[in-house]
Amino acid sequence: xxxxxxxxxxxxxxxxxxxxxxxxxxxxxxxxxxxxxxxxxxxxxxxxxxxxxxxxxxxxxxxxxxxxxxxxxxxxxxxxxxxxxxxxxxxxxxxxxxx
Amino acid sequence: xxxxxxxxxxxxxxxxxxxxxxxxxxxxxxxxxxxxxxxxxxxxxxxxxxxxxxxxxxxxxxxxxxxxxxxxxxxxxxxxxxxxxxxxxxxxxxxxxxxxxxxxxxxxxxxxxxxxxxxxxxxxxxxxxxxxxxxxxxxxxxxxxxxxxxxxxxxxxxxxxx
Numbered sequence: 001x002x003x004x005x006x007x008x009x010x011x012x013x014x015x016x017x018x019x020x021x022x023x024x025x026x027x028x029x030x031x032x033x034x035x036x037x038x039x040x041x042x043x044x045x046x047x048x049x050x051x052x053x054x055x056x057x058x059x060x061x062x063x064x065x066x067x068x069x070x071x072x073x074x075x076x077x078x079x080x081x082x083x084x085x086x087x088x089x090x091x092x093x094x095x096x097x098x099x
Numbered sequence: 100x101x102x103x104x105x106x107x108x109x110x111x112x113x114x115x116x117x118x119x120x121x122x123x124x125x126x127x128x129x130x131x132x133x134x135x136x137x138x139x140x141x142x143x144x145x146x147x148x149x150x151x152x153x154x155x156x157x158x159x160x161x162x163x164x165x166x167x168x169x170x171x172x173x174x175x176x177x178x179x180x181x182x183x184x185x186x187x188x189x190x191x192x193x194x195x196x197x198x199x200x201x202x203x204x205x206x207x208x209x210x211x212x213x214x215x216x217x218x219x220x221x222x223x224x225x226x227x228x229x230x231x232x233x234x235x236x237x238x239x240x241x242x243x244x245x246x247x248x249x250x251x252x253x254x255x256x257x258x259x260x261x
Contacts (some may be wrong), residue, residue: 017178024185032233033190037181040218044178047171061122068119078215078222085223085233095192 003055010052018045032095035085042077046070105153110136156205159259166209166256173217173253181219184235191236199228200250206257213253 021041028034050070054063110133117132118124184190201207207230211222214232224231250258 017182020182020185024181027185027188028190030190030192032192033235036192036219036221036233036235037185039215039221040178040181043174043216044218047174061119064119068116074216075212078212081221082211082215082223085221089223089231095194 003058007052007056010048010055014045014047014049014052017041017048021045030095031088031093032085035081035088039077039081042073042081046073102153105157106140109140109153113139158205158209162256162259166213166253169252169256170213170216173213177217177219181235184219189235192233193236194223195232195234197230197232199230199254201228201254201257206254209257210253 018041021037021044024037024040025034028037047070050066054066057063057066113136114129114132117135118128121128121132199207199210201210207225207228211225211230214220214222214230220232220234222230223233
């Protein structure tokens with residue numbers, strides 16, 4: 001019962017983080033501010049959601065696989081974000097001034 | 100002796116990964132895992148990484164755990180503060196130049212990784228120990244963290260990695 005409740009709470013928090021990330025992506029018009037916000041969806045939302053799934057299934061092989069996926073995401077996610085932002089900066093993409 | 104301990108640790112970690120991926124912890128599966136780990140390390144040493152990578156990429160387990168715990172704490176702290184940023188619609192971004200007090204490449208890369216993982220900050224360039232960080236202009240947390248003369252908490256943790 002407590003486990004179910006904790007699962008629902010964690011998954012809901014993860015979805016709320018993702019929702020705000022998506023709202024941010026639509027709200028901000030500049031490329032650089034969008035990339036800053038999109039990392040929120042990928043890290044905070046994803047980790048919270050996966051923590052909820054791990055608690056739901058307990059200590060099983062499935063949960064361990066989920067933890068492995070989380071570890072891979074934590075290592076590779078900054079690399080892709082960095083590569084996209086760096087290539088934009090090198091290409092001469094300017095930071096937009098707010099009107 | 101240290102090399103043997105390092106290789107044994109790697110074999111143990113790879114075997115655990117093999118067991119998790121195969122969802123079976125029988126003696127046969129563990130034996131296959133050990134054999135596959137040894138073959139993987141042999142091929143890596145022979146064809147992929149010819150330098151002494153174990154000493155280069157070495158991170159103390161305690162430091163790694165401390166780094167991960169502090170990283171998760173920072174991710175959530177910044178995640179919550181960036182919700183306010185989205186609600187306010189404050190989208191002005193700036194690039195900060197920051198000179199780290201770390202000297203070795205792996206520690207600087209781990210620091211850059213931590214900065215990019217934290218919502219609201221992305222490392223966009225690295226030259227030596229100087230990092231260019233993209234962040235929101237109103238983000239006071241990052242400014243406070245990098246305005247200090249001494250090393251930030253992340254750097255203090257990473258300094259003790261060897």
